[in-house]
Amino acid sequence: MIDVINLEKHFGNNKVLNGINVTIEKGDIMVVIGPSGSGKSTFLRCLNCMEDPTGGQIIFNGENIADMKVDINKHRQHMGMVFQHFNLFNNKTVLQNIMLAPVHVQCKNLRKAKRQNVLRKCANCFRKDKKELNEITTTKKQIIDTAKEKALSLLKSIGLEDKADVYPSTLSGGQKQRVAIVRALAMNPDVILFDEPTSALDPEMVGEVLDLMKKLANEGMTMVIVTHEMGFAREVANKVIFIDDGQILESGTPERFFGNPKNPRLKDFLSKVL
Amino acid sequence: MDSFILKVEKFIEIFIEYNGYVKVLEGLKNTLIIAVLGLLIGIVIGILIATVRVIPKYKILPRILNGICSVYVGLFRGAPMVVQLLVFYYVMLPLLDIHMTGVQVAILVFGLNSGAYISEIMRGGIQSVDSGQMEAGRAVGLSFGTTMMKIVIPQAVKNILPTMGNEFIALIKETSVVSFVGAADLYVAFNYIGSNSYEFMVPYLVMAIIYILLVLIISLLVKLLERSLGKSDRRN
Numbered sequence: 001m002i003d004v005i006n007l008e009k010h011f012g013n014n015k016v017l018n019g020i021n022v023t024i025e026k027g028d029i030m031v032v033i034g035p036s037g038s039g040k041s042t043f044l045r046c047l048n049c050m051e052d053p054t055g056g057q058i059i060f061n062g063e064n065i066a067d068m069k070v071d072i073n074k075h076r077q078h079m080g081m082v083f084q085h086f087n088l089f090n091n092k093t094v095l096q097n098i099m100l101a102p103v104h105v106q107c108k109n110l111r112k113a114k115r116q117n118v119l120r121k122c123a124n125c126f127r128k129d130k131k132e133l134n135e136i137t138t139t140k141k142q143i144i145d146t147a148k149e150k151a152l153s154l155l156k157s158i159g160l161e162d163k164a165d166v167y168p169s170t171l172s173g174g175q176k177q178r179v180a181i182v183r184a185l186a187m188n189p190d191v192i193l194f195d196e197p198t199s200a201l202d203p204e205m206v207g208e209v210l211d212l213m214k215k216l217a218n219e220g221m222t223m224v225i226v227t228h229e230m231g232f233a234r235e236v237a238n239k240v241i242f243i244d245d246g247q248i249l250e251s252g253t254p255e256r257f258f259g260n261p262k263n264p265r266l267k268d269f270l271s272k273v274l
Numbered sequence: 275m276d277s278f279i280l281k282v283e284k285f286i287e288i289f290i291e292y293n294g295y296v297k298v299l300e301g302l303k304n305t306l307i308i309a310v311l312g313l314l315i316g317i318v319i320g321i322l323i324a325t326v327r328v329i330p331k332y333k334i335l336p337r338i339l340n341g342i343c344s345v346y347v348g349l350f351r352g353a354p355m356v357v358q359l360l361v362f363y364y365v366m367l368p369l370l371d372i373h374m375t376g377v378q379v380a381i382l383v384f385g386l387n388s389g390a391y392i393s394e395i396m397r398g399g400i401q402s403v404d405s406g407q408m409e410a411g412r413a414v415g416l417s418f419g420t421t422m423m424k425i426v427i428p429q430a431v432k433n434i435l436p437t438m439g440n441e442f443i444a445l446i447k448e449t450s451v452v453s454f455v456g457a458a459d460l461y462v463a464f465n466y467i468g469s470n471s472y473e474f475m476v477p478y479l480v481m482a483i484i485y486i487l488l489v490l491i492i493s494l495l496v497k498l499l500e501r502s503l504g505k506s507d508r509r510n
Contacts, residue, residue, distance in 0.1 A: 105416075
């Protein structure tokens with residue numbers, strides 16, 4: 001689903017990513033590990049062009065999204081992202097946080113279709129073979145209602161339906177991160193990128209977030225996860241890659257990766273963290 | 275003490291019998307008009323400049339606009355208000371052959387000047403919002419503009435409101451120099467009362483009290499506004 005070809009990124013003279021090649025298939029749970037400063041977060045942020053790659057290609061659903069000409073917003077709608085510091089919208093309630101993007105995107109499409117129809121109607125007056133009008137099946141109210149229904153059922157699935165109308169500042173870290181995951185899910189993404197989702201949490205809250213991620217994995221969601229939770233990686237991932245100095249030094253299934261590491265630097269890293 | 279009471283009586287006499295209150299009300303009206311319209315023009319200019327300053331600068335057009343805005347801000351923050359008024363009234367108007375009253379000139383100059391300050395306040399406010407908010411908006415597929423309007427600016431407004439209140443207060447106080455270009459503000463009104471009675475003590479005291487009252491009222495309004503916007507910070 002995502003083909004990363006020779007991805008490069010440098011900030012000024014500082015080369016952070018140095019030719020990364022990797023393929024992520026549908027249903028993959030790929031975990032990215034590596035020492036801090038190795039470029040693993042930058043790699044993840046390049047996948048949805050939060051950082052614009054300076055070289056190489058990222059083929060997502062058949063299109064190279066590293067190209068500055070493509071409409072990146074369209075592609076990001078199919079690519080959820082979860083941040084280390086949650087980044088819930090502080091001025092919106094939990095429910096609004098989840099509903100905002102789906103409602104906005106669908107309403108925008110609706111407006112566009114209506115606009116096109118008006119133009120086509122005018123143009124049809126002068127055409128012999130009339131062009132067909134866009135079919136408009138929903139209204140703004142319907143869009144909002146279905147989005148709300150979906151948001152509430154998502155909230156219910158993480159047990160936070162009673163928090164729908166509070167602001168994020170009243171939630172605990174674990175609750176915030178679970179809401180952030182649900183916010184990404186509300187767009188029905190093809191893949192979700194996790195940027196160290198548990199690093200900013202209190203130890204006792206790590207479990208609830210990891211459980212939710214496991215549940216997602218079992219439901220077949222494609223996920224790319226940067227994390228320091230080795231136990232989680234070993235249990236859930238079907239592919240692990242080790243990045244250091246902006247290059248993939250080793251990749252493979254978790255059994256081989258953790259059981260029989262080849263690369264000396266990976267051995268060194270694992271001996272420190274395990 | 276007796277002489278002070280005498281002075282007060284004299285002031286009241288002129289204030290009421292020689293139409294002093296008409297002058298004062300007119301002065302108050304002009305002061306408020308200059309400050310309020312100046313602030314409104316300033317906000318419009320400030321929004322335009324702040325927008326130019328925060329949009330990404332990959333392309334050439336934003337860079338040129340950014341340069342122009344830098345010059346504008348530098349120019350209007352560089353000279354005192356009185357100097358700007360004088361230059362505008364006695365240099366620009368004759369050169370361009372335009373006729374404007376003192377109040378109109380004052381409104382325009384105050385607007386242009388506060389625009390420079392307000393743009394910086396707004397830029398600071400927008401940049402003070404955590405960059406993660408913008409990233410989160412972009413990550414769910416919203417455009418830069420939509421994220422700005424729906425997420426970043428509402429939070430920035432809350433941050434800059436106290437500073438904007440300050441700016442408005444500063445504007446009100448600075449209007450006391452508009453008599454340089456012949457606009458009749460509060461200072462002119464009380465000066466008129468003073469010179470008619472050859473007695474300046476009480477008029478200037480009353481003038482000070484009126485300015486202080488004005489500022490107190492505005493601070494109160496700003497505080498009320500802040501409170502109604504602070505909903506998402508409160509833990510309920």
